[in-house]
Amino acid sequence: MSRLRLVPGTPDGVLAALAGVLDGSGTAFAPVPEDAVGAARVQQAARPDEPVEDGTAVVLTTSGSSGEPKGVLLSRDALVASATATHERLGGPGQWLLPMKPYFVGGLQILTRSLVAGTTPVLLGDSFTEAARQLTGVRRYTAMVPTQLARYLETDLQALRSFDAIVIGGASTPEPLKQRTAEAGVTAIPAYGMTETGSGCVYAGVPLDGTAIDLGADQRILIKGSTLFSGYRLRPELTAEVLRDGWFRTQDRGELVDGRLRVIGRVDDVVISGGVNVTLTTVQARLLEHPRVNDAVVLGVPDAEWGTRVVAFVVGEPTRDEARDWVSQTLPRTWAPQDVVQLQALPMLASGKVDRQRLREGVR
Template identity: 80%
Template sequence: MSTLRLVPGTPDAVLSALTAVLDGSGTPFAPVPTDQAAAARVKQAAAPDQPLEDDCAVVLTTSGSSGEPKGVLLSREALLASAKATHDRLGGPGQWLLPMKPYYVGGLQILTRSVLAGLEPVILQESFTEAAASMTGVRRYTAMVPTQLARYLETDLDALRSFDAIVIGGAATPAPLKERAAAAGVTAIPAYGMTETGSGCVYAGEPLDGTSIALDDGRILIKGTTLFSGYRLRPELTAEVLQDGWFRTQDRGHLTGGRLEVVGRVDDVVISGGVNVTLPSVQSRLLEHPRVKDAVVLGVPDEEWGTRVVAFVVGEPGRDELRDFVAEALPRTWAPRDVVRLDALPMLASGKIDRQRLLEGVR
């Protein structure tokens, strides 16, 4: 078995280590964030002092937005398969702009695609518009999380329009945001995937080449060439989610005409006062309110209700107004019992909402 080395999670360091791994001259590595707390989680999950499992080029640590971070083993073949399938779907190789952290899978795969295309990636420093203007590739791509897209639609619209495609991942893209981007002439493509699938493997509802989708009682199963090899030093957990070549995700969805629609996580349906409440539906309804800029809805353990539905909202409306607004379209029993107004939702470096931080504030 080979050993694992830790490399700084900066774009230059990760690109250098990744290039060497992809051409066969380097050794497996794990990128480490500069933030001390995040670095400690990575080192714990990556366990560099322990023998490394076979079929691994990179170990990435999941963000831990809803649970314990895990070390995900990604092979050279999986990384390259994901990059090639992305280029095939988008219309061919191109130059990529990196506006994300390279120690999460979305950022790492921007670098992998750049290596595969043989073109230097452009690293976002401060100005998105200036970074976009410096690109020289015939085809121009980038990837970002929904929060970034929403921000750049307000501040850097012309730069967004200059890209042949912008892949949106890391979190579900709200329907109003999709509509805003389309109306503005921005080619934004929602992607579904995760670290375990080597980044996005379903674009605009359609699996990339080499990826198959199935459902098991509503749970999304994924099979294909981009899948991870397992969890670092967690064979029992690997066996739970990798079965007969299929990865059992924690997400629910349905297929219509071969197109996948993700409707939430397996644990996104909670029982509150004896009533099943679908949290993503409540969240989607809140985001339709004209004075709600952002929102997330979570279930909080409660002695009286079993689970209390709590909405964390960026916007002006108060609790009663939002409860009435939800009840206009959904059962009144689904309306959030508490509404916490915030200036902004706390985010992890991966671009996902820090659910654990929100829950800690209301328990």
């Protein structure tokens, strides 16, 4: 068995390593972020000193927004299947703009799609508009997280309109942002997926070709298909826990509305606080409807008195009492957050996800 190569997590470094595993001339690799913390997480999860599992093309480290990072094993076939199915859904191969880090699955798959399509990816640089002007392909694509989309709607609207499709992933897209995007004439497609599914595998609620979805008894989203990961790096017990009979048991809950998947939260988003079951995502959605809340996330924090204390982190002006009263207008008063923490901005990971671990640690 061969060893895992660590390569620089730069666009050039990842693109070269990807080209090698796709054409068979290279060996399995793990991209390493530029920052020391990110590099340490890769070392922890990828364990390059150990032989790499057969069939592995790349090992990606999960963001670890809620716990210990894991090394996700993706095969060449999974990478290509994801890229091919994405192009088929979007209308055909095209040229891609890379506005995100390539050591996360969203960025890495932009480079994979470029290689599969035989096109040269364009890097972001200092200006999104200037980067978009460099695209010369017949079809023009990019992918980004919701926070980037919101920012570019304010600063680079014409550039956004020039894309045939913009895939939005990494986090759920708030309804107000979806409405603003549609009204602005921007073709943005919400995608659901994760590192374990080789990036987005459900576009606008509909699975890509080669992907199947189902719901477990607890509304847990189950995914099967050609883009799935092979397992977790040197963690067979954890792999067996989430991969059963070809189905990947995600940590998300969903429902089917008119045949389309709607993600309604995480399995652990229901907590018991003071003996009452509280659905954190429902409380969060209500807070986001407040006219003076720009962003919010609601988490459960261990507490000696409540068991779990419901804490709302809001970017906006409502006080604790105002936020509690607002939630209580449509939800049980027992669901109202015990604490409200006002922030200038939610802390984000490089992947574009909220750093939930950091928020929890800040209130313990």
